Amino acid sequence: MSQQHLDQFIARVGSSLNDKSFISLTLGxxxxxxxGLKxxxxxxxxxxxxxxxxxxxxYKTKDIVKNYGVDEALTLIREKLQEGFRFGNLFTTSADYLLDTNKKGEFFLRESSPTSNKTPDTQHDKTKNRPISSQNKAYLTELNITDHEGKVFKNAQDKYRQINHYIxxxxxxxxxxxxxxxLKVVDMGSGKGYLTFALYDYLTNVTNRPAEVTGVEYRDDLVNLCxxxxxxxxxxxxxxxxxxxxDYNQDDMNVLIALHACDTATDDAISKGITANxxxxxxxxxxHKQIRREIEKNKTVNDVDFLTRHGIFMERQAEMVTDGIRALILEYFGYKTKVFQFISDAHTPKNVMIAAVKGKVSEAEREKILAKLQQAKSFFGVGTHHLEKIIGL
Known part of the structure; x- marks a missing residue:
């Protein structure tokens, strides 16, 4: 009889989870x-x-939270009751169920009227006020981010978050x-256009700012699709x-964007932006291959060569030196620069972004920047950075 009552209790838990009458469960x-477990x-x-x-x-001194699928949860509830919990209290909108034990340690099940007839909010993911809503966005549907009702597909959640983080x-x-x-924007290397569409949508429909956005992409099929x-x-x-x-040129652009352009293609893009002012x-x-080849070729002896003899550190140093020099060159041309993490490295290791806003720079400041640039190149063993070559420094 004891086993039968336990089975009935587990069945009640399972049915309430499935028919949405489940409110809560306590094992004690x-x-x-x-x-220490209580x-x-x-x-x-x-x-x-x-x-x-x-x-x-x-526990006596802490709480630990773990989330399980429904089937796994039912298995665990049964195991916990068999391994030491002497009662279980199930609350549903139709009835309350108490699984208790007698002096012999045998389970018996009692049913009573429901304490509550309202189920709690089960939404664990908080609704966020995102700049790009998922509702009524034809491009998100066409790009397989959402269904026709505006619900984000499970396998597109990361991409949708990335789009909004970008905005x-x-x-x-x-x-x-x-x-x-x-506002004239050029997105160089636009790919499938996820971020290009989102930016145009944001500019025209959220900020109500007239904009012309051009996506430049080498692959014809993606150009036609977009x-x-x-x-x-x-x-x-x-x-x-x-x-x-x-090869692309546009002299009247106000904003130049190039995300994940490979190696010196990023320098080509920066050069286009600087030239267009x-x-x-x-x-x-x-x-960041170009600078790594320079460093490996010159084999400069410096205070950090004990690090760069390891390939992984060499790669990271090449990335930092490449982007650091890019920031210096942008500053030489009057841009105020910021270098920061774009997205979590859980999604991609290539997650550094350089943002440069046009400003002013004096000749004295330019001289200091050039001196710093030469010092950096000498220290790290860099002959020529591709950007300084194509921009004419």
Missing amino acids: NYKGAED NIYAKKIQIKREDKVSFTYR DILSPLVKELPRKDV NQIADKSAFGGLNFVQGTIE ADLIVVAPCC
């Missing part, structure tokens, strides 16, 4: 072997639109730009063109 009167409290939550059961393990970074920079009749999506989205000021960063240049570099 612990007599097991685990030191109770387990369980509640139903949703994480990325999946039902989970959250267990709070209460969060750009929005304060864009707000500081001089007002133009039309132009089709732009048409479906009624984004009249958004256009994608086929070309390379090196762009108000804002934003790049997220990738593959």
Whole structure:
């Protein structure tokens, strides 16, 4: 009979989780072997639109929270009751169930009227006020980020967060730009256009700022796809063109963006922005091969060569030196620069962003920057940085 009552209790827990009548569960009167454990409290939550059961393990001096799938949770509840918990209290909207033990340690089940008929909010993921909403966005649907109801697909959650993080970074920079009749933006190496679409949407529909955004992409199929999506989205000021960063020219751009352009393609993009006197240049570099070859070729002896004899440290130093010199060159041309992490390295190791806002620089400051540039190159064994070569320094 004891086993039958335990089975019935577990069945009640399972059915309440499935029919959405579950409110909460408590396991108590612990007599097991685990030191300090007193109770387990369980509640139903949703994480990325999946039902989970959250267990709070209460000890004398701490709480530990773990989340489980429904089937795993049911198995654990049974195990915990068999391993030392002497009672379980299940609250549902239809009834309360108390699984208790008698003096012989046998389970018996009692049912009573429900304490409450309201289920708690199961949303574990807090709704965030994102700059790019998922609702009524044709381009997000066409790019397989959302379904037709505006719900973000589970496998696209990271991409959707990245898009919004990108806009969060750009929005304060864009707000500081001089007002133009039309803000002209060029996104070099736009790829499938996730971030290009989002930026155009943000500029025109959130900030109500007239904008012309051009995505430059080498692959014809992606150019055609993105132009089709732009048409479906009624984004009249958004256009994608086929070309390379090196060959594309636009003298009247206000904003130059190049995310994850490989190796010296980032330098080509920065050079285009400087030449066009762009108000804002934003790049997220990738593959710092040119400077690494310079460092390895020259084998300069310095105070950090004990690090660079290891390949992984050499790679990291090449990245820092490459981007540090890029920032110096931008400052030489009057840009105020910031170098920071773009996205978590859980998503990509290439996560450094350089943002440069056009300002002014005196000749005296330029001389200091040039001196610092030469010192850095000499110390690290760099003959020529590609950007200084193509920009004419």
